[in-house]
Amino acid sequence: MRGIDRIIVAAALGCVASAGLGRAARADFEMRYPIIDYRELEFEHNGSTSFDNRGGRNNNQSYTYELGYGLFPWWEPEIELPYNAAPGQNSQFSGATFENTFQLAEQGKYWLDPGFFAQYSHAASRAGADQLSFGPTLQKEVNGVLGIDTLHTLNLFVSKQIGRNRNDATPVALAWQSRLRLNPLFEPGLEYYGNFNNIADRLAVTGPTHRAGPVIVGAFNLYGYGKIKYEAGYLFGLNNATERGTARWRLEYEKSF
Amino acid sequence: MNRHPLALFLLALCLAGTVARPAAAQDYVLSLKDNKFQPAEIEIPADRKVALTVKNLDPTVAEFESTDLNREKVVTAGGQITIYVGPLQAGRYEFFNDFHPEARGHIVVK
Numbered sequence: 001m002r003g004i005d006r007i008i009v010a011a012a013l014g015c016v017a018s019a020g021l022g023r024a025a026r027a028d029f030e031m032r033y034p035i036i037d038y039r040e041l042e043f044e045h046n047g048s049t050s051f052d053n054r055g056g057r058n059n060n061q062s063y064t065y066e067l068g069y070g071l072f073p074w075w076e077p078e079i080e081l082p083y084n085a086a087p088g089q090n091s092q093f094s095g096a097t098f099e100n101t102f103q104l105a106e107q108g109k110y111w112l113d114p115g116f117f118a119q120y121s122h123a124a125s126r127a128g129a130d131q132l133s134f135g136p137t138l139q140k141e142v143n144g145v146l147g148i149d150t151l152h153t154l155n156l157f158v159s160k161q162i163g164r165n166r167n168d169a170t171p172v173a174l175a176w177q178s179r180l181r182l183n184p185l186f187e188p189g190l191e192y193y194g195n196f197n198n199i200a201d202r203l204a205v206t207g208p209t210h211r212a213g214p215v216i217v218g219a220f221n222l223y224g225y226g227k228i229k230y231e232a233g234y235l236f237g238l239n240n241a242t243e244r245g246t247a248r249w250r251l252e253y254e255k256s257f
Numbered sequence: 258m259n260r261h262p263l264a265l266f267l268l269a270l271c272l273a274g275t276v277a278r279p280a281a282a283q284d285y286v287l288s289l290k291d292n293k294f295q296p297a298e299i300e301i302p303a304d305r306k307v308a309l310t311v312k313n314l315d316p317t318v319a320e321f322e323s324t325d326l327n328r329e330k331v332v333t334a335g336g337q338i339t340i341y342v343g344p345l346q347a348g349r350y351e352f353f354n355d356f357h358p359e360a361r362g363h364i365v366v367k
Contacts, residue, residue: 039318108340143346256355256356
């Protein structure tokens with residue numbers, strides 16, 4: 001399939017998939033990669049917790065549990081169940097999310113590996129709003145930087161609430177990660193997560209958050225028994241609207257069928 | 258305001274689709290038969306992008322994988338895939354069949 005055909009198919013499927021399910025989830029600090037593991041079943045856990053001694057900002061927790069399958073070489077659907085706990089409160093199920101990752105070209109074929117991500121989140125609370133989020137996931141390998149291979153990933157997602165209780169804001173989430181491919185078990189890097197409340201206000205509204213910090217990524221191959229992947233990072237808040245520190249982690253088991 | 262989601266969706270698709278530019282790649286062929294890669298060693302030039310066609314001649318599914326090259330892709334029984342690698346520095350890069358890891362080979366970059 002030619003590149004342009006894949007883009008059209010991805011757009012159509014993204015619309016169909018997003019219209020079919022629905023509602024609100026959080027994956028605040030989760031890097032999305034454009035490469036799909038075809039015929040692999042994935043079980044994934046993501047978590048984050050904040051550290052800040054200023055009132056009402058400490059121990060803000062978010063957890064997700066995800067199940068996905070590489071149905072085609074170019075499409076991986078995934079179901080995500082998120083739980084959130086605001087500071088001083090118990091963890092609550094916040095809704096179910098249907099995620100779709102589209103790989104738009106063979107890995108390494110072009111200067112950049114392009115992908116597309118679309119999700120539809122269904123709010124668990126009647127007071128909440130359903131949400132559609134989508135945008136490009138881009139990855140670039142740069143080999144031999146001072147003798148080291150490197151991998152760079154960029155996510156740029158916009159969101160829109162829909163249905164009952166929606167508002168007109170159009171928040172944008174930007175995520176970037178660069179890491180050194182030193183060893184499959186240990187790839188250190190840096191990452192950044194930015195959230196902008198409403199692009200209609202030219203990114204200058206109150207409360208944009210910026211976080212950046214170190215991350216380590218790795219994978220342990222069990223060969224015929226699958227693969228275990230992990231990510232662990234610590235994000236420093238870069239402005240007053242952001243918690244001073246946030247720990248985030250990801251644990252994934254995948255197996256081909 | 259209600260037009261924003263569709264406009265943003267299309268803009269995001271365009272961004273994902275247009276930043277990629279084709280790159281010239283030279284073709285090499287690798288076969289998997291009786292759970293052995295043939296040839297077990299392929300020599301490719303340094304600093305060039307290479308398209309490696311992997312043909313699975315066995316009646317069982319296989320997965321071409323290389324942690325050195327950051328590549329992983331399933332090959333159905335009797336099927337074939339194309340793996341793009343490089344530009345690479347000179348050296349030896351190991352690959353294997355993840356479903357039967359005793360099947361191994363190397364790409365030698367010179």
